[in-house]
Amino acid sequence: MASSKVGSIGEYIRDQRQRAKISLRQLAEQAGVSNPYLSQVERGLRKPSAEILQQIAKGLRISAEVLYVQAGILTERDVETDVQEAVRADLALTERQKQVLLDIYDSFRKENALEEEGPASPEAVNPREEAS
Template structure:
């Protein structure tokens, strides 16, 4: 396991929090951590556990795997597909249902192409509907 890189993790968390237009207090409340603890994480003084990172990711609506990579818990090579999921989850121009549908389609394509490393918190694949020669999952002809 790689060592924790808390300096860049804190900077990354602060950037994500600001992009989400959340105050430190709002994120702390949403993630279920104390305001001072979150502040210490952002300043690189604390090393959060994977569980805390998962809570923060959920509150920020980003992939927990992205935070694990930033923290050095996951290797960069384990990050395949994380950027796409993060981009979908953080896009303010689409609603939650649209985000879930996009994630389902993306994961379905990855599984169909033999990539079975979908993150455990990813949604289930979209139901496959075939008519004619259509190979696009979940999209009727």
């Protein structure tokens, strides 16, 4: 789960809404909250409850846990642990399938962490060129 560190939960919601190409009015309607209220959340004037965050997450079609982490309700570690525990507890999966899922999950998290860091500098890619 990528956690782009945006300044506030409102900025994060606005960013997700814009990425999804949804208007403020559309998201408000899909989330079942008023347009003015959602606008105030995005501008940082209101702090939404966990219930409202869940509704907004449904409207954005993202995990509520992602919004909870951004809002400081959950830590990213809590969410990661929950995912791992859920996979390990699934009786319908073999041990091999569980391990493959956990490996894929871990690789996605690492890939997203690298994307957040941005492109590597040329020196970091090939430090020998600098020394030559």
